[in-house]
Amino acid sequence: MTRYPVKDKVAFAGTGATAFSRDSGERSQxxxxxxxxxxxxxxxxxxxxxxxxxxxxVPIAYKVQSALGIPETTWWTSPPQEGSxxxxxxxxxNAVYSGACNTVIAYHTFYRLPWASRAAAxxxxxxxxxxxxxxxxxxxxVWGSVGYTAWASRYLYxxxxxxxxxxxxxxxxxxxxxxxxxxxxxSPIGMDDYLAARMIRWPLSLLDMDVPIDGAxxxxxxxxxxxxxxxxxxxLIHAATAGVIDRNEEDQTPGLRNHxxxxxxxxxxxxxxxxxxxxxxxxxxxxxxxxxxxxxxxIGLCGPGEAGAFIRDNWDDKTNSLVIHGxxxxxxxxxxxxxxxxxxxxxxxxxxxxxxxxxxxRQVLGANTAILTPGGFFFNAHGxxxxxx
Amino acid sequence: xxxxxxxxxxISGTVRACRTADPPCDGVKETVLSGISDAEVLERYPRTAxxxxxxxxxxxxxxxxxLVNRCNACGRWHQPPRPICPxxxxxxxxxxxxxxxxxxxxxxxxxxxxxxxxxxxxxPHPVAVVELAEQEGLRFxxxxxxxDRETLRIGLxxxxxxxxxxxxxxxxxxxxxx
Ligand SMILES: [Zn+2]
Numbered sequence: 001m002t003r004y005p006v007k008d009k010v011a012f013a014g015t016g017a018t019a020f021s022r023d024s025g026e027r028s029q030x031x032x033x034x035x036x037x038x039x040x041x042x043x044x045x046x047x048x049x050x051x052x053x054x055x056x057x058v059p060i061a062y063k064v065q066s067a068l069g070i071p072e073t074t075w076w077t078s079p080p081q082e083g084s085x086x087x088x089x090x091x092x093x094n095a096v097y098s099g100a101c102n103t104v105i106a107y108h109t110f111y112r113l114p115w116a117s118r119a120a121a122x123x124x125x126x127x128x129x130x131x132x133x134x135x136x137x138x139x140x141x142v143w144g145s146v147g148y149t150a151w152a153s154r155y156l157y158x159x160x161x162x163x164x165x166x167x168x169x170x171x172x173x174x175x176x177x178x179x180x181x182x183x184x185x186x187s188p189i190g191m192d193d194y195l196a197a198r199m200i201r202w203p204l205s206l207l208d209m210d211v212p213i214d215g216a217x218x219x220x221x222x223x224x225x226x227x228x229x230x231x232x233x234x235x236l237i238h239a240a241t242a243g244v245i246d247r248n249e250e251d252q253t254p255g256l257r258n259h260x261x262x263x264x265x266x267x268x269x270x271x272x273x274x275x276x277x278x279x280x281x282x283x284x285x286x287x288x289x290x291x292x293x294x295x296x297x298x299i300g301l302c303g304p305g306e307a308g309a310f311i312r313d314n315w316d317d318k319t320n321s322l323v324i325h326g327x328x329x330x331x332x333x334x335x336x337x338x339x340x341x342x343x344x345x346x347x348x349x350x351x352x353x354x355x356x357x358x359x360x361x362r363q364v365l366g367a368n369t370a371i372l373t374p375g376g377f378f379f380n381a382h383g384x385x386x387x388x389x
Numbered sequence: 390x391x392x393x394x395x396x397x398x399x400i401s402g403t404v405r406a407c408r409t410a411d412p413p414c415d416g417v418k419e420t421v422l423s424g425i426s427d428a429e430v431l432e433r434y435p436r437t438a439x440x441x442x443x444x445x446x447x448x449x450x451x452x453x454x455x456l457v458n459r460c461n462a463c464g465r466w467h468q469p470p471r472p473i474c475p476x477x478x479x480x481x482x483x484x485x486x487x488x489x490x491x492x493x494x495x496x497x498x499x500x501x502x503x504x505x506x507x508x509x510x511x512x513p514h515p516v517a518v519v520e521l522a523e524q525e526g527l528r529f530x531x532x533x534x535x536x537d538r539e540t541l542r543i544g545l546x547x548x549x550x551x552x553x554x555x556x557x558x559x560x561x562x563x564x565x566x567x
Contacts, residue, residue, distance in 0.1 A: 136436040139502045140516050142495070142530040146502075150495035150518055157543040202498040202513060246475060251495070251518045251530045252468055 002270040004239065010093045011227035012235040012352045012386070013103075014044025014220035020182050020340040023112075023119050024214035030059050033109045034067050036216035041105060044220040045231040051220075053101030055092045057081035058109050068105075075101035084380035085345045086242070092221045093237050103226065107218040108345035117212045145209070145288075147250025148376060149201040152290040155256060156203055159305025161293075163203055167194035168311045168322070169289035170207045170337055175321040177334025179362035184213055185338040188320065208289040213340035217349045228389070235355045239272035239385040248378045260381030261298040264373065268383035274369050276301065281354050281364055282328050283347040283372040286335040295373045332362050344374030348384070355388035425451050433557055443470040445484035453551050453558045456484040457527065466524045487529075489549030491519040491562065494528055496543050506555050513538070519547055519562050535563040 016039025018024075018032050033056065041051065048068055053075040054061040061076035075095045079087050085108040092104040114121035142150055155161055171194060177183035189207070197205040227234035243264030245253070253259045269275060276299070284295035293307035301324065302310035316323040322330045333339045333350035340346065351370040353359040359367075372384040425448045430439055434447055449456035459466045462479035466487075473480050498513035508514050515533045520526070533541055534552060547562040 134436060135438045137503045138437075139499055139505050139508050139514055140531050141503075142516065142518055146497070146499075146516065149497045150516070153497050154495050154543065199500045199513075201500065201502075247526070249469060251528050252526065254526060 004271040006093060006097045006237070007271065007273075008236045008238055008387075009224055010096045010221060010237050011224045012219055012237070012356075013222050013227040013230050014040045014042075014046070014232060015218065015349050015352045015356075016040030016043050017182065017217045017349060018215045020184050020213045020215040020342075020346075022117075022184050022211065022213055022340075026123075027214065028125075029109045029111050029216075030063065030067055032111070032214060032216040033059060033064055033107050033218070036109075036218035037064065037068055037105050037107055040107075040218035040220050043232065044222075046103065046220060051103055051105050053092065053095055053104035054106075055088045055095070055104055056107035056109070056218075057085075057088065058111075064105075064107065070105075073101065075104075081343075082380070084375050084382060085343050086240075086348070086374045086380070086382035086384070089219070089221070089237075089348065089384075090240055090242060090382075092219075093240060096221055096223055103220060103222040105218060106221055107216060108343065109216040110212075110340075110342055110345070111214055112212040120212075142251040143249070146201065147378065148288045148290065149204045150250070151253075151256065151377065152208075152288065153203050155290060155293070155305075158256060161305060161308055163195070164191060165293060165308030165311070166204070166208055166289040167191050168308060168315075169286055169292045170194050171320065172311070172322045173286055173331055173335040173337035173339075175319055176329070176332050176362070177338035180333045180339055181360075183334040183339040184211055185334070185340075190320075204288060204290070207337070210287045210336035210341035211338070213342075215340065215342070217342060217345040219348070219352065224389075232358070233356045234389050235352050235386050236389060237384065238274060238387045239268055239383075241267040241271065241383050243267060243381045243383070244379055250378055253378060256294070257298075257304055259377040260375070260379065261294060261373070261377060264375075264381045264383040265298050265300070268371075268373075268385065272385040274371075274385055274387060276371070278369050279328055279371045280367040281332060281351065281370045282324065282330045283351050283370065283374070284330065285344055285347065285374045285376065286331060286337050287341065287343070287376065289337065291376050292331075292335075294377070299371070299373060329364060332359070332364060344372075344382070347372055347374050351384075351386055355386055357388075442472050446470050449484060449486070450558055450560060454486045455489060455529070455549055455560045457487050457521070457523070457529070458482050459485040466521075466527045468527055468529065487521055487523050487549075490522040490565070491529070491547055491549075492522075493517045493533070493541070493543050493545045493547055493562075494520040496533075496541060498538065507552075515541060517541075517547070517562065529560075532561050533563065534561045540564065 018035045048070045051070045060078045092106045112120040120126045174189045197207040199205045243260040284292045286292045296307040354367045368388045370386045375381045430447045460474035461481040463477040465476040495518035518530045546565040548565045550563045552561045
């Protein structure tokens with residue numbers, strides 16, 4: 001029996017977000033973060049005085065506390081942003097469970113930086129944020145985007161897959177984004193549009209990559225007991241994990257079937273009483289289309305290299321989207337590809353909204369259990385099983 | 390620093406020795422062939438994150454030698470350069486020249502990317518992760534030269550060749566002679 005005492009002990013009690021935008025103009029990261037945090041605390045039916053823990057990468061936690069006038073906290077963390085937002089959630093969950101604090105505001109701010117956006121490059125204040133100590137990347141540096149692209153090419157080679165397999169993920173995200181008023185890319189696309197998109201790094205094109213946006217997402221995380229006394233429906237964290245292996249550099253990682261996703265799935269499966277047959281909604285990360293194919297395979301919905309065929313077999317023509325076994329929609333918010341690049345925070349927010357019954361016109365009726373697999377391969381693969389009470 | 394002969398390692402027909410201070414060994418040993426100072430490495434690579442762990446790699450480049458860290462205790466190679474062997478935790482490590490033979494393991498073509506001398510992206514720039522012949526899973530990321538795009542593919546045997554970038558020798562790979 002796997003030791004997992006925190007199961008169902010900690011809950012999401014509220015969530016808030018800013019509008020997502022491809023250009024928020026003159027707003028700072030603190031402005032976006034503060035708006036999301038106030039909305040989340042209000043959504044939970046709480047006030048600043050109820051918060052005693054703060055977790056988020058940017059801005060640093062105590063500056064957010066000061067900006068929001070949160071009178072007293074007993075715990076905070078600001079882990080490096082590249083560790084992924086889910087790490088923030090895991091730390092907040094552990095802090096609440098241990099008693100380090102009782103009610104955490106956890107936030108994630110996303111901000112277009114000059115290297116990712118031409119419009120952002122014109123903003124002199126944003127240029128100040130991207131000074132890297134004089135170190136310039138080389139074209140041959142295989143990390144980040146280049147690293148995922150490299151393994152996407154390996155995927156095509158090893159499995160005889162096609163770029164259309166990647167395209168199915170892009171089409172699914174865009175179809176779902178049409179029902180999400182906060183998504184930045186909402187006009188429907190088909191496979192022809194996908195194949196005509198501008199190539200950025202072969203084999204991945206513009207539509208294989210998430211869209212840089214400005215915005216922020218926040219959550220109130222507290223004990224399951226406390227959440228039951230609040231107005232909204234509590235969303236329990238049933239199981240959660242990170243997964244990392246030793247050879248986690250992009251160019252040195254062992255192979256398509258052995259990286260952080262493998263550890264994540266093995267661990268999540270061992271900790272969770274609920275699995276694929278129980279889930280009502282599924283949120284695989286899609287910062288690059290190819291990552292979603294890999295998650296579908298890693299979690300066991302299909303075999304290695306079979307994700308394209310699996311998606312075709314489970315395609316719903318009416319909605320032009322993937323609906324697993326005719327029942328489970330995937331990335332109902334449009335994912336990072338179409339809602340906007342949130343490094344997984346948007347996936348968690350959407351799962352919480354769905355399980356609280358607050359997802360508006362895209363609400364999945366009777367959604368009680370969500371599985372989430374945010375992050376990629378190397379150092380930020382994560383898994384979560386959430387359930388509503 | 391009193392140089393002592395620690396151990397000889399035979400690589401591809403050449404014998405190298407590492408030099409060290411008094412035992413116990415601690416940290417990466419520079420190879421005896423290097424006559425290039427830390428200051429010169431920093432001057433020649435002003436926009437690269439050179440540090441105490443990877444400076445031997447860049448010293449090697451300036452002498453047209455592709456060096457990869459190898460553990461003197463267990464013989465395993467490892468990338469990127471680290472001051473400890475991940476396999477056995479020995480800190481007796483030597484930056485050691487590799488044969489320059491390998492196979493393309495990952496291959497992409499950049500249609501855009503960071504500015505670099507001699508790279509304009511009008512012709513998509515090949516970037517390859519080459520699996521080196523020395524050890525399964527030991528890889529080096531670089532570009533491929535002297536090849537048409539149509540002939541490049543994952544699985545292709547390639548050989549180290551040297552080009553120049555920003556006035557420094559740059560280790561590229563080219564299709565191996567058949
Ligand atoms: Zn060793």
